[in-house]
Amino acid sequence: xxxxxxxxxxxxxxxxxxxxxxxxxxxxxxxxxxxxxxxxxxxxxxxxxxxxxxxxxxxxxxxxxxxxxxxxxxxxxxxxxxxxxxxxxxxxxxxxxxxxxxxxxxxxxxxxxxxxxxxxxxxxxxxxxxxxxxxxxxxxxxxxxxxxxxxxxxxxxxxxxxxxxxxxxxxxxxxxxxxxxxxxxxxxxxxxxxxxxxxxxxxxxxxxxxxxxxxxxxxxxxxxxxxxxxxxxxxxxxxxxxxxxxxxxxxxxxxxxxxxxxxxxxxxxxxxxxxxxxxxxxxxxxxxxxxxxxxxxxxxxxxxxxxxxxxxxxxxxxxxxxxxxxxxxxxxxxxxxxxxxxxxxxxxxxxxxxxxxxxxxxxxxxxxxx
Numbered sequence: 001x002x003x004x005x006x007x008x009x010x011x012x013x014x015x016x017x018x019x020x021x022x023x024x025x026x027x028x029x030x031x032x033x034x035x036x037x038x039x040x041x042x043x044x045x046x047x048x049x050x051x052x053x054x055x056x057x058x059x060x061x062x063x064x065x066x067x068x069x070x071x072x073x074x075x076x077x078x079x080x081x082x083x084x085x086x087x088x089x090x091x092x093x094x095x096x097x098x099x100x101x102x103x104x105x106x107x108x109x110x111x112x113x114x115x116x117x118x119x120x121x122x123x124x125x126x127x128x129x130x131x132x133x134x135x136x137x138x139x140x141x142x143x144x145x146x147x148x149x150x151x152x153x154x155x156x157x158x159x160x161x162x163x164x165x166x167x168x169x170x171x172x173x174x175x176x177x178x179x180x181x182x183x184x185x186x187x188x189x190x191x192x193x194x195x196x197x198x199x200x201x202x203x204x205x206x207x208x209x210x211x212x213x214x215x216x217x218x219x220x221x222x223x224x225x226x227x228x229x230x231x232x233x234x235x236x237x238x239x240x241x242x243x244x245x246x247x248x249x250x251x252x253x254x255x256x257x258x259x260x261x262x263x264x265x266x267x268x269x270x271x272x273x274x275x276x277x278x279x280x281x282x283x284x285x286x287x288x289x290x291x292x293x294x295x296x297x298x299x300x301x302x303x304x305x306x307x308x309x310x311x312x313x314x315x316x317x318x319x320x321x322x323x324x325x326x327x328x329x330x331x332x333x334x335x336x337x338x339x340x341x342x343x344x345x346x347x348x349x350x351x352x353x354x355x356x357x358x359x360x361x362x363x364x365x366x367x368x369x370x
Contacts, residue, residue: 001050002030002110003117018275023048026368031278032108038282042095047086052117055082075120083124084131104232113141113166126170138231141166141173145180145188145205154180154188156195163196174231175224176203183207201227213252220245251289258294265298267307269323280321305331 021034027046037044059082063073091105109125111118129137143159163173176196178184184205193200204222206215229236264284270276281297288295304327311318312331320328 001107001121003052003115003121018273019278021279022367024369028367031275032110034279034282036106038286040095043097044095045090045093047090047093050083050086050090052120055079055086055120058082058086076123079120080124080127083121084128087128103234104228113162113169119169122166122169122171129171135231135233138174138228139171140175140177142177142179145178145184145192147181152182154184156188156192159192160195173198174202175227178203178205180205180207211252211255213248213255217245217249217252255289258289258292260293261296262288262291262293263296263298265307267304267324269304305334308332 018031019034020028021031022028023033023037023046024043025045027049029044029046029049033044033049036042056079059073059078062068062082068078087105087107092101094100095102109118109121113122125139129139141163143162145154145156145159147154159176159178163176166173173196176192176198178189178192184207189203189205190200192198192203196203201223204219204224206218209215209218225236225240226238228234229238266277266280268277274281284297285295304324308318308320308324308328308331310316312335318324318328320326
């Protein structure tokens with residue numbers, strides 16, 4: 001859930017929020033949904049990505065159809081009601097191949113508490129928790145606990161302030177997730193518990209780890225499974241069996257013990273932001289782990305063409321995606337006697353000559369699973 005005015009993520013510059021992830025149904029969404037699909041092994045839909053632009057467009061369309069009978073359309077109740085209706089509709093959509101309805105729907109509200117863009121969503125969830133009752137609603141608040149290198153002492157004031165502001169908006173956190181660079185000691189955890197008025201077991205501390213795959217293991221060791229089981233009445237048998245998360249632990253250990261390295265170059269247009277090619281990077285990481293290698297990725301219109309030329313002359317296989325494949329066509333055209341010159345000039349000449357077909361406006365772009 002992104003408080004952005006855009007309807008779809010395709011209109012965002014990759015430097016802003018990273019890559020645009022394309023779902024099986026062709027939905028162009030935020031890269032976070034790609035992370036959810038990879039970690040949870042689910043298939044999400046375009047409606048799982050909620051933006052302010054989508055909500056406003058939905059409400060405006062209803063107003064134009066006369067659904068509001070000429071009433072003044074306002075943020076409360078019309079926008080907030082639309083958010084709640086959208087969440088309730090999407091929450092029961094199957095995301096697994098068995099077609100079963102999910103037991104729990106996880107909603108991530110992006111941004112920072114207090115942002116004006118996110119206020120309608122916070123108000124919607126304030127109302128929503130009373131509609132569905134407290135036993136069916138759990139609010140987890142993620143907060144940074146900075147640790148200045150000069151002292152090394154964790155600072156809890158930002159967490160206290162954000163929790164206070166969240167409560168002022170009508171939401172009380174049931175779980176506080178503290179992110180930090182280094183492990184947080186128990187006295188600091190107790191301090192957060194006391195000043196934020198939550199039980200110690202409702203404070204989960206996650207510090208930087210060698211691998212992201214260690215994070216679920218760390219959370220499980222702090223009793224998060226038991227907490228959600230009691231809080232949402234999931235009826236999971238307790239204590240968990242010894243084999244619980246065994247495969248995940250083996251995966252994390254395997255990643256930590258990889259020693260052989262494979263060097264892969266990623267030549268791209270938006271390499272300044274790491275998340276610009278998140279799906280490609282993750283696919284390479286997963287393939288490297290499966291093959292027993294530790295991935296060493298090096299990032300780097302003319303440079304693309306030179307990379308294609310080097311791969312051809314060195315007989316190295318490469319995967320050209322989007323502009324990368326077009327750069328390969330340009331490089332091959334230079335080889336076969338097409339006019340040389342700057343890349344942008346050559347692109348124009350190739351379009352005119354027909355070497356590179358030009359896609360007319362309004363033509364079909366195939367997205368998703370085909």
